[in-house]
Amino acid sequence: MPRPRSLTPDQLVSAALAVLDREGAAGLSMRTVAKELRMSTMGLYRYVADREELERLVVESVLGRVDTEPPPPDARWEERIEVLVRRLRDTVGGHPAVVPLTITHRHRSRAGLRWSEAVLAVLTEAGFDGARRVVALRALLSYVIGAMQLEHLGPLSDEGTVAISALPVDEFPLLAETAHRAKGVGAEEEFFGGLAALMGGLRTDPVL
Template identity: 30%
Template sequence: MKPRNGRRGSARRSTPLSQETIVEAALRILDSEGPRHLSMRRLAKELSITPMALYHHVRDRHELLLLLVASRSQGRARPVLPEDPRERLLAAAQLLHDVLAQYPFLNEILASPDLLAVSALWVMEALLDAAVECGLTPEEAAQAHQAIWHFTVGVLLIRTTSRQHHAELTRPTQREQVFATLSPDDFPRVTALAGRWSALTARDSHREALEDIVEGLLGGRAAHQGEHT
């Protein structure tokens, strides 16, 4: 039997349309189909409404992503960070990675300075505060945050892109094909590692590298113990 109002599938939705139900529908699409399939038209179809009806609640895709960022940030329990400033800085840097890693639409977040969730700013505050307590000036702390941010973003983007690329490949990668043609005389180091390169680089070394970066940023600076409140 067709719905009385003639709109296909509208009978499936018994709850009123709201930003909360829109976010829930968007998350379903992200989980089942991936970020490339999340569009306003696809979202409207998921909700069994017209795109015009959707625009009454969400202005555009940009606002939709803001709502999704906020939904992932709100309600997250804040972990207790270590008292030692160096350990706290490292823990905050790890949290930055973990927070960003939860967004399947990471590329768009990084491309737009407007996609910022205030509820997640405490991670940035914790990192800056720990860096200052480790002996950095506020200006140096900002630079340290930027260095850690760039490293973290690079790791996540490369990881995400690589996984997507390998999932679609039905042949050896271009790198594997090139490595197979190299002369050991011209490239002794590369060819010695070529057969193990994929296994070596597949290992998640993020934490180890993060520890090295933090150590390099701080050097031999003495922490200002007891300033943390």
């Protein structure tokens, strides 16, 4: 007769997030989560089949905390998209190692799909349809996920910025100048400035 279950999904997710926050995605395994829970690795298999299932539980839990309620309809569509993006960034930013996992499990996460549905609702109300709406959603997803990864998992350190700004100007004049100016640009300004530039392109939409 199987032993009664005593571990809840919330406890599993909390342990997996503790490992992710401390060791990053590379450190997540059945063994490390079992150790976090102070149980045997084999014992953990009574609750989840493998690491992939652990990842799905974590992604669903974190993305499930994102508020997907429609932003106020009286605002411009760009402002409404920014509200949804800010909610996602603020929530996932608390556990940045989850960002790459959202890419792997984006098609199976109901919570992630609900966020995309909310974005599509705003785009549709703004007049996006057909191929134009497809491109807009995918462009937004690509930017948001990529920018969050750069911000949290691969940021250009102050030392790196200084090193690039010191490059020989005869060989890299624009890169050196841009790196020099980048020292005064904060993460918030960079992220939402890039988002605004993307939405400006979607608004004019010269191709579709």
